[in-house]
Amino acid sequence: xxxxxxxxxxxxxxxxxxxxxxxxxxxxxxxxxxxxxxxxxxxxxxxxxxxxxxxxxxxxxxxxxxxxxxxxxxxxxxxxxxxxxxxxxxxxxxxxxxxxxxxxxxxxxxxxxxxxxxxxxxxxxxxxxxxxxxxxxxxxxxxxxxxxxxxxxxxxxxxxxxxxxxxxxxxxxxxxxxxxxxxxxxxxxxxxxxxxxxxxxxxxxxxxxxxxxxxxxxxxxxxxxxxxxxxxxxxxxxxxxxxxxxxxxxxxxxxxxxxxxxxxxxxxxxxxxxxxxxxxxxxxxxxxxxxxxxx
Numbered sequence: 001x002x003x004x005x006x007x008x009x010x011x012x013x014x015x016x017x018x019x020x021x022x023x024x025x026x027x028x029x030x031x032x033x034x035x036x037x038x039x040x041x042x043x044x045x046x047x048x049x050x051x052x053x054x055x056x057x058x059x060x061x062x063x064x065x066x067x068x069x070x071x072x073x074x075x076x077x078x079x080x081x082x083x084x085x086x087x088x089x090x091x092x093x094x095x096x097x098x099x100x101x102x103x104x105x106x107x108x109x110x111x112x113x114x115x116x117x118x119x120x121x122x123x124x125x126x127x128x129x130x131x132x133x134x135x136x137x138x139x140x141x142x143x144x145x146x147x148x149x150x151x152x153x154x155x156x157x158x159x160x161x162x163x164x165x166x167x168x169x170x171x172x173x174x175x176x177x178x179x180x181x182x183x184x185x186x187x188x189x190x191x192x193x194x195x196x197x198x199x200x201x202x203x204x205x206x207x208x209x210x211x212x213x214x215x216x217x218x219x220x221x222x223x224x225x226x227x228x229x230x231x232x233x234x235x236x237x238x239x240x241x242x243x244x245x246x247x248x249x250x251x252x253x254x255x256x257x258x259x260x261x262x263x264x265x266x267x268x269x270x271x272x273x274x275x276x277x278x279x280x281x282x283x284x285x286x287x288x289x290x291x292x293x294x295x
Contacts, residue, residue: 011090014082014121017074019089025120032112033102037162040064043256044097045288046087046123051097052256052288053219054080058099060159060219065101067158070117072101079119086123096126096257102161126257134180135281138264138273139253141194143242144170144182148192148215156214167195181253183266186214191240197258200224202250202276206234220254220284226294227283233276245269252277260284 013025033039041064042057051057058079065072072079083097103115146166149156154163167184174182174195183199186192191210193199198221201208207228209221225235245251251263251271260281262273286292 009124011124012086014086014089014119016118016120019086022122025122027102027118028105030105030108031102032104032106032108032115033118033161035108036103036110036112037160037165038068038070038112038115039100039102039161040068040159041098041100041161042159044083044099045126045256046093046095046097047288048290049087049093050290051083051087053223054083056219058083061099061101064155064158064160065117067155068160070101070103070115072119073117074119079121082121083123086121090123092123092125094125094127095123098122100161135261136273138251138262138271139180140178140265141181141183141263141267142174142177142179143267144184144195145173146170146184147189148184148186150187151214153187157216159216164196171195179265185242186210188239189242191242191245194253194258197253197255197261199251199253199263201240201245201248202274203248205276206236207276208236208238208240208248210240211237218255220256220259223287223294224254224260224280224284227280227287231279231283250274250277252281254284259288 009022011022012019013022015025040061042061044051044057058076062072079099083099087095099121101117101119103112104118106115170182170184181194183194184192193215198218228235245266246269252260253263254260262277264271283292287294
């Protein structure tokens with residue numbers, strides 16, 4: 001990804017129904033979303049001029065907003081079209097797409113009933129989250145300090161900005177120690193997800209993946225499960241204890257940004273990127289580029 005700061009780029013951002021020059025897409029310092037994390041977002045990818053699973057992402061954006069007790073002031077169709085238009089306006093056919101909705105600056109307190117709801121959509125070129133070299137040998141991960149919280153403590157199935165605070169802390173700590181990412185446990189001590197991706201393990205030709213009962217059931221996760229079952233691979237969704245990792249031969253993480261990325265190490269456990277992980281990585285790449293029929 002480019003090292004150019006995100007507030008100092010050429011291009012256009014869709015903001016509250018119209019395109020504004022990239023550098024002029026600003027919000028006030030007392031915006032409620034900044035102070036109280038009253039914001040929801042999506043991460044999407046356009047491949048060859050088509051945004052993968054666009055409607056599913058937009059539906060989740062609206063679901064997340066309702067979980068945070070606000071309504072997005074546009075229709076699903078309007079947001080879908082704005083995402084497509086933003087890519088076209090910026091001359092991109094392969095891009096990362098970031099819609100975000102947040103409470104404005106009319107009120108600055110825990111209660112914010114009368115704030116205006118804003119929506120922005122930014123798009124930019126982003127070839128791969130992990131380098132091809134990292135993908136080929138598998139990324140190295142450590143264990144995160146913080147756990148994914150209980151559904152009784154927060155809206156865990158919303159893609160809300162506040163839920164990523166512990167992810168940033170955990171990823172920074174991992175990177176300082178020389179790792180690429182961190183694996184998080186859930187509040188019960190089961191394996192949950194990485195700081196931004198769902199995880200799969202391989203044992204005896206079957207896929208094992210944590211039950212998403214306190215974290216996002218990712219759209220990429222759902223696609224990979226469908227691909228695996230299409231290939232006749234057994235997929236087992238269950239609670240996984242950390243010590244069970246000793247019995248798995250392969251591991252990979254999946255997400256819109258990560259796509260399908262093999263893992264070589266999680267803490268004290270080692271894995272070898274193998275045939276199953278690499279075939280699903282290839283199948284997913286073909287699927288999003290419409291070279292493979294969906295299941």
